Amino acid sequence: MAHVHTHDADHHDEKPAGIGRWLFATNHKDIGTMYLVFALIMFFIGGAMAMVIRAELWSPGLQYVDPAFFNSMTTTHALVMIFGAVMPAFVGLANWMIPLQIGAPDMALPRMNNYSFWIMPFAFTLLLSSFFTASGGPAGGWTMYPPLSLQAGNSFPTMIFAIHLMGASSIMGAINVIVTIMNMRAPGLTLLRLPLFCWTWLITAYLLIAVMPVLAGAVTMLLTDHYFGTSFFNPAGGGDPVMYQHIFWFFGHPEVYILILPAFGIVSEIIPTFSRKPLFGYDAMVYATASIAFLSFLVWAHHMFTTGMPLASELFFMLSTMLIAIPTGVKVFNWCATMWKGSLSFEPPMLFSLSFLFLFTIGGFSGLMLAIAPADFQYQDTYFVVAHFHYVLVSGAVFAIMAAVYYWLPKWTGHMYNMGLAKLHFWLSAIFVNVLFFPQHFLGLAGMPRRIPDYNVQFTDWNRVSSLGGFVFGLSQLLFVVLILQCVRGGAKATAKVWSDAEPVGLEWSVASPAPYHSFETPPLITDANTHHEHV
Amino acid sequence: MANAHSPADSAKYYVPHGSIWPIFGSVSLFILMIGASLTLEGGEGVPGTAVLFAGFALIAVLFFGWFGKVISENEAGLYNMDVDRSFRMGMMWFIFSEVMFFAAFFGALFYARNLSVPWLSGAGAKQMTHSLLWSHFDGGWPSNGPSRLGPHEDGSFETVPALGLPLVNTLLLLTSGVTITIAHHALRAGNRAILKIFLAATFLLGFLFVYLQATEYREAYTELGLQLKTGIYGSTFFMLTGFHGLHVTIGAIMLTVIWFRVLRGQQTAQNHFAFEAVAWYWHFVDVVWLGLFVFVYWL
Numbered sequence A: 001m002a003h004v005h006t007h008d009a010d011h012h013d014e015k016p017a018g019i020g021r022w023l024f025a026t027n028h029k030d031i032g033t034m035y036l037v038f039a040l041i042m043f044f045i046g047g048a049m050a051m052v053i054r055a056e057l058w059s060p061g062l063q064y065v066d067p068a069f070f071n072s073m074t075t076t077h078a079l080v081m082i083f084g085a086v087m088p089a090f091v092g093l094a095n096w097m098i099p100l101q102i103g104a105p106d107m108a109l110p111r112m113n114n115y116s117f118w119i120m121p122f123a124f125t126l127l128l129s130s131f132f133t134a135s136g137g138p139a140g141g142w143t144m145y146p147p148l149s150l151q152a153g154n155s156f157p158t159m160i161f162a163i164h165l166m167g168a169s170s171i172m173g174a175i176n177v178i179v180t181i182m183n184m185r186a187p188g189l190t191l192l193r194l195p196l197f198c199w200t201w202l203i204t205a206y207l208l209i210a211v212m213p214v215l216a217g218a219v220t221m222l223l224t225d226h227y228f229g230t231s232f233f234n235p236a237g238g239g240d241p242v243m244y245q246h247i248f249w250f251f252g253h254p255e256v257y258i259l260i261l262p263a264f265g266i267v268s269e270i271i272p273t274f275s276r277k278p279l280f281g282y283d284a285m286v287y288a289t290a291s292i293a294f295l296s297f298l299v300w301a302h303h304m305f306t307t308g309m310p311l312a313s314e315l316f317f318m319l320s321t322m323l324i325a326i327p328t329g330v331k332v333f334n335w336c337a338t339m340w341k342g343s344l345s346f347e348p349p350m351l352f353s354l355s356f357l358f359l360f361t362i363g364g365f366s367g368l369m370l371a372i373a374p375a376d377f378q379y380q381d382t383y384f385v386v387a388h389f390h391y392v393l394v395s396g397a398v399f400a401i402m403a404a405v406y407y408w409l410p411k412w413t414g415h416m417y418n419m420g421l422a423k424l425h426f427w428l429s430a431i432f433v434n435v436l437f438f439p440q441h442f443l444g445l446a447g448m449p450r451r452i453p454d455y456n457v458q459f460t461d462w463n464r465v466s467s468l469g470g471f472v473f474g475l476s477q478l479l480f481v482v483l484i485l486q487c488v489r490g491g492a493k494a495t496a497k498v499w500s501d502a503e504p505v506g507l508e509w510s511v512a513s514p515a516p517y518h519s520f521e522t523p524p525l526i527t528d529a530n531t532h533h534e535h536v
Numbered sequence B: 001m002a003n004a005h006s007p008a009d010s011a012k013y014y015v016p017h018g019s020i021w022p023i024f025g026s027v028s029l030f031i032l033m034i035g036a037s038l039t040l041e042g043g044e045g046v047p048g049t050a051v052l053f054a055g056f057a058l059i060a061v062l063f064f065g066w067f068g069k070v071i072s073e074n075e076a077g078l079y080n081m082d083v084d085r086s087f088r089m090g091m092m093w094f095i096f097s098e099v100m101f102f103a104a105f106f107g108a109l110f111y112a113r114n115l116s117v118p119w120l121s122g123a124g125a126k127q128m129t130h131s132l133l134w135s136h137f138d139g140g141w142p143s144n145g146p147s148r149l150g151p152h153e154d155g156s157f158e159t160v161p162a163l164g165l166p167l168v169n170t171l172l173l174l175t176s177g178v179t180i181t182i183a184h185h186a187l188r189a190g191n192r193a194i195l196k197i198f199l200a201a202t203f204l205l206g207f208l209f210v211y212l213q214a215t216e217y218r219e220a221y222t223e224l225g226l227q228l229k230t231g232i233y234g235s236t237f238f239m240l241t242g243f244h245g246l247h248v249t250i251g252a253i254m255l256t257v258i259w260f261r262v263l264r265g266q267q268t269a270q271n272h273f274a275f276e277a278v279a280w281y282w283h284f285v286d287v288v289w290l291g292l293f294v295f296v297y298w299l
């Protein structure tokens, strides 16, 4: 049978040519690149929607867009950013880095890997095509609460089916990550030697497989309630619209950890490198991640404190939510302890990681405020909630993704990037993300409701500050694109270690930059010397 | 050559070089979803269902093409034990995702029975809804809600008795769980004749189950006044049993395909991932049915 094997063994660094390389891709790096480029495009589409929102909110009253279009902007901004930008960016990073970090030849199921990617552009074409239906885009909020969402016009099925496709893509991507990590590790790479980015992604993948089908079920019930006469969310038939919220948030709360756990992993890789110290409390980090994932299934109704739940449920969900602060606190303390007495340097990935640490923690604290059920009656559906989740998702998840890109871009392209431009991008982002979102805390506490195109005049000043911050933040992201394009085209040659003076640890730094087209064809042997931490 | 197909003879983990099937599958799904959307909202003169069925046809081509490619690679001995293990783990996690999909609908059933219907009847914290909107409503289970939604003018409906066809169907599925286990043992022992008979028995029992369920649905629709639109009972009944029936159909089709592969001499004692994957799937469908029989039909 030997002749069959040679077909694959002989093509060492030969890349397939032309468009077929991308359409028929099975290489984890090519698929990772497609995911990352797709995420970047969606980041700008979702960002453009945010610009429309901030422009409309520049002044009280209605100026540029009609209210229905405004509502479809807030709805699709969320769907595009969550499912189109942040999640695919993390999957792209997983594709690129996990096989490199565990010494594998590729992802475990390469064809399915391609399938999970190529579903995404079609899913978003379907979603965004709904703007061209007679009723305009979906406008009932990304959470799609009935009965409002059931009053949608003919954009309704495209939104539902787009979500089904995104779910299918996520589940296949997650299965691939789990199987790759559980089955493809190099000999000696025991689970407690696994880089933290792999660990957090492994746990994220479990969450994805557990909750994406539940979301699929929830939107399927919406579809049948709308078109086939079922009564899941219709009290006249014995159902309950609040039941939708329970099912949705059973998905939705683990989903927020899906959006942040890989970010924890990224930061846990970068902070030790630029502190020139091993990560403090590696095992604790792993157990904290697992605890967060476990608890995330027990807190969903903190999104529903004002729906008139029984008192016992209010108390249970308040307390279980606050419990999550403990493992999250362990992580924050461990990152601080890693830097303690370290020899710190402030390259762009480190800058983004540090601002992640500060700003994500602010978002965590406002989350604790929201977890207090009696206080939440005041905060519910105000801009305070908007400020909270943008702190954890923009200055949290998105900043971590940027940190990851700045950390590994030379490994991908083989070139160093323009450090000055990267630092300019960092400072503009870090300053104006606060100008953008911090005033929204004040607006929310003062009672400005979210998802409304108009507001009372006393909210004007802080809305102007916020919009100004939004425009500068949005424009400064163009620097990121310029920098990436420059780095792909050329620049100083990157060494295998890239950050040589920081001595980064991990298998990805043992291969050349750019990483060869095929990863480890013969697995390396792993010892404590080339893992991320010291066992004590 | 008998052992040439065993999974152990390839040293390297097989990474396929380019494949048309995933992108073909993405386009097929896209066409399917556009067809479904047009069917629901396309309006007059839009050939929504034609696009929808084109999508289904393309998906069928996809399965034959993609799985056919995988089968031929497997038969050529390209897959080593590691690849085999990846397939197994992938199938297990896929089944777990299916479990969670059913969990959403079981959750809806339990919520309706234990919370929303009692609340609408005035229990607990939701008294005002009851006294202001539907003070006459005293819902037990089964219920089609305070407005007694359904096909009958007076809102009456009957449920399918658990001890009729559902019990027969339970026995059919449990028997099929035994026959597929016998077939599996025969496969591992190299007893191809027993394998062929019991594998055929399994999918025939599966198709018989689907036929009886169709009979049950027809009676429910025509005689019992139990339809998808019969309030929350009809909604949970048909969505749960319907998705389950769909899974039985898919499972039985997969078993049939495996049977034809067995007739061709594929699926050896050492190398039979496909058989085991479908067997796991079949047991999963079996377990879901037990949940349905207890919570939907019986209690």
Ligand SMILES: [Cu+2]
Residues within 6 Å of the ligand: A252, A253, A256, A299, A300, A302, A303
């Ligand atoms: Cu939450």
